[in-house]
Amino acid sequence: MTLPVPLVAVVGNPNAGKSALFNALTGARQKVGNYPGVTVERKSGKLLLGDGRPVELVDLPGAYGLDPSSPDEAVTRDVLTGAQLGERKPDALIVVLDASNLDNHLRFTLELRSLDLPMVVALNMVDMAARDGLVIDPAALSAELGVPVIETVAVRRRGIEALREALGARLGTTATPVPQPESLAREARRIAAAAVLSEAPVRRWTHRLDRWLLHPLVGPLILALVMFTMFQAVFAWSETPVGWLESGIGALGAAITERLPDGVLRSLLVDGIIGGVGAVIVFLPQILILFLFILALEGTGYMVRAAFLMDRLMSRAGLSGRSFIPLLSSFACAVPGIMATRTIDNEKDRLTTILVAPLMTCSARLPVYTLVIAAFIPNRQVVPGVGLQGLVMFALYLAGIVGALGAALMLRRTVARGASSFFMMELPKYQLPALKDVALGLWQRAVIFLKRAGGIILVTTVVLWALASFPKAGPGEQQSEVSIAGRIASGIEVVVRPIGFNHDIALALLPSMAAREVAVSAIATVYAIDQADEAQAQQSLAERLGKNWPLPTALAFLAWFVFAPQCVSTIAVTRRETNGWKWPAFMVGYLFALAYIAAGATYWTAVALGL
Ligand SMILES: Nc1nc2c(ncn2[C@@H]2O[C@H](COP(=O)(O)OP(=O)(O)OP(=O)(O)O)[C@@H](O)[C@H]2O)c(=O)[nH]1
Numbered sequence: 218m219t220l221p222v223p224l225v226a227v228v229g230n231p232n233a234g235k236s237a238l239f240n241a242l243t244g245a246r247q248k249v250g251n252y253p254g255v256t257v258e259r260k261s262g263k264l265l266l267g268d269g270r271p272v273e274l275v276d277l278p279g280a281y282g283l284d285p286s287s288p289d290e291a292v293t294r295d296v297l298t299g300a301q302l303g304e305r306k307p308d309a310l311i312v313v314l315d316a317s318n319l320d321n322h323l324r325f326t327l328e329l330r331s332l333d334l335p336m337v338v339a340l341n342m343v344d345m346a347a348r349d350g351l352v353i354d355p356a357a358l359s360a361e362l363g364v365p366v367i368e369t370v371a372v373r374r375r376g377i378e379a380l381r382e383a384l385g386a387r388l389g390t391t392a393t394p395v396p397q398p399e400s401l402a403r404e405a406r407r408i409a410a411a412a413v414l415s416e417a418p419v420r421r422w423t424h425r426l427d428r429w430l431l432h433p434l435v436g437p438l439i440l441a442l443v444m445f446t447m448f449q450a451v452f453a454w455s456e457t458p459v460g461w462l463e464s465g466i467g468a469l470g471a472a473i474t475e476r477l478p479d480g481v482l483r484s485l486l487v488d489g490i491i492g493g494v495g496a497v498i499v500f501l502p503q504i505l506i507l508f509l510f511i512l513a514l515e516g517t518g519y520m521v522r523a524a525f526l527m528d529r530l531m532s533r534a535g536l537s538g539r540s541f542i543p544l545l546s547s548f549a550c551a552v553p554g555i556m557a558t559r560t561i562d563n564e565k566d567r568l569t570t571i572l573v574a575p576l577m578t579c580s581a582r583l584p585v586y587t588l589v590i591a592a593f594i595p596n597r598q599v600v601p602g603v604g605l606q607g608l609v610m611f612a613l614y615l616a617g618i619v620g621a622l623g624a625a626l627m628l629r630r631t632v633a634r635g636a637s638s639f640f641m642m643e644l645p646k647y648q649l650p651a652l653k654d655v656a657l658g659l660w661q662r663a664v665i666f667l668k669r670a671g672g673i674i675l676v677t678t679v680v681l682w683a684l685a686s687f688p689k690a691g692p693g694e695q696q697s698e699v700s701i702a703g704r705i706a707s708g709i710e711v712v713v714r715p716i717g718f719n720h721d722i723a724l725a726l727l728p729s730m731a732a733r734e735v736a737v738s739a740i741a742t743v744y745a746i747d748q749a750d751e752a753q754a755q756q757s758l759a760e761r762l763g764k765n766w767p768l769p770t771a772l773a774f775l776a777w778f779v780f781a782p783q784c785v786s787t788i789a790v791t792r793r794e795t796n797g798w799k800w801p802a803f804m805v806g807y808l809f810a811l812a813y814i815a816a817g818a819t820y821w822t823a824v825a826l827g828l
């Protein structure tokens with residue numbers, strides 16, 4: 218009977234280059250199977266040491282530590298502790314580290330040391346590190362860790378021979394037990410710092426910044442502060458350009474009114490197109506300011522950090538960090554956001570992300586929020602530098618995010634039950650955003666917005682204008698009551714009356730299914746058609762709203778727009794991405810229910826508070 222050959226496991230963080238190293242060491246002598254009872258692949262191969270001794274090498278799934286957060290990681294832990302069915306306990310380890318990610322990867326190495334198995338460290342990807350201006354001293358690292366450290370470039374087969382030799386020398390020896398440090402992360406950082414000979418300034422900067430920006434407590438606070446500043450700026454910086462646009466559009470309407478005789482054509486142009494579409498176009502500066510922030514933050518490398526910070530929170534809601542980018546793009550529009558979920562390979566993760574994406578506040582809601590806020594929330598400072606209006610806007614965005622996390626949590630427990638996957642992202646270096654990229658991004662945003670205004674918003678507004686203009690009101694009748702649109706609105710009003718909505722809102726709800734901004738253009742158009750006298754025509758839309766709507770109604774309207782699935786394109790793309798009507802129907806149902814409840818609760822709370 219022959220003794221089994223020694224078993225050596227290749228371990229390390231995901232993407233450290235384990236498989237590349239495994240391939241370089243074993244060549245074509247590989248066997249692929251499955252661990253019994255789980256769908257995790259077992260890849261093993263034969264390796265001949267320098268003296269001809271054979272060794273069986275096994276390529277383990279990447280892991281961040283011995284505390285598993287996925288089935289793959291559980292297999293890694295079980296193999297290492299000898300608990301895995303169908304595997305014997307390894308006799309030695311090859312620990313693979315990504316040199317350019319040293320402090321992160323060393324954490325796992327330190328944890329592995331507690332297994333008391335002989336080990337050899339492969340300091341892999343030194344080519345990438347060198348490219349980034351990072352030089353590491355393997356001898357210093359070896360002295361700190363108390364194990365041999367070999368520099369490798371797995372994909373170029375560099376260091377493979379040295380690694381084989383070191384393994385041969387190590388195999389059969391016993392590891393000296395080392396006490397576990399109190400904090401793995403701190404010890405990993407200390408060792409990494411001791412082993413780094415030189416670092417390009419940008420890497421050093423990145424590390425220093427990340428110490429604060431990714432700090433478990435300070436990091437989220439800074440993120441909240443950044444978002445908060447963004448919404449303050451949306452109001453504070455836009456005042457002047459919005460004023461210009463408003464007076465330009467006003468002047469255009471006045472000029473046409475002067476030149477055309479009173480009639481259907483003039484009403485179409487002035488009340489329908491200029492009044493309606495113009496009411497939406499004035500929000501261009503705000504949208505551009507919002508995207509200026511988003512694009513600049515992306516350009517600096519901060520957005521990925523934001524995703525990293527959100528990952529922990531999202532995993533508690535049953536979403537993975539992979540959902541962050543789709544959800545982030547949903548702040549622009551849910552349609553590209555939902556399409557971006559294709560990168561999520563876990564079906565349940567993907568479905569959950571699609572279903573909650575519409576809760577992220579898309580830029581089409583911005584005009585609605587801004588209009589109502591401008592009309593009802595006084596423009597005063599809560600504390601110096603912090604405006605109340607920006608604060609309310611921040612709260613509305615936050616409500617969407619909290620709603621999404623809550624909904625994800627519910628969905629994960631019910632219709633989208635299943636394990637979620639874990640995801641670790643590469644953090645890029647910080648840099649100044651490229652001016653050209655930001656400018657180009659803003660330009661694209663402006664074009665998208667104006668195309669919407671000239672396309673779907675224009676068409677819907679004109680249709681609404683027609684429905685709101687005919688039949689003509691007789692003496693003593695209100696046009697907005699007797700017109701076709703008015704009658705439809707009166708029907709809808711019955712349903713939405715209990716949550717505090719009025720006739721104006723009821724009228725805006727249906728056309729704003731085409732595009733959310735139409736809520737603004739619809740109200741503007743109906744007011745324009747309805748205006749009884751010159752004095753009213755002089756008032757801005759916000760002023761008129763402020764006079765006509767009770768505050769609880771306005772707040773309920775805002776709450777509605779946080780949750781309502783008010784957009785047919787989103788429903789259509791959901792149908793396409795989920796291959797059927799089941800999930801879009803479900804989405805529309807639960808979001809309308811949520812919106813109705815939120816608006817009702819807001820209204821009745823506001824009424825009870827005597828607002
Ligand atoms: N430049 C460079 N690239 C490498 C090196 N080693 C691996 N890579 C590349 O890094 C990527 C990840 O390598 P893998 O070998 O798949 O990493 P892994 O550790 O097996 O990853 P998981 O199995 O997902 O945990 C691949 O694209 C490799 O080609 C290296 O030394 N230098």
Ligand SMILES: [Mg+2]
Nearest residue numbers: 235236237279
């Ligand atoms: Mg691998």
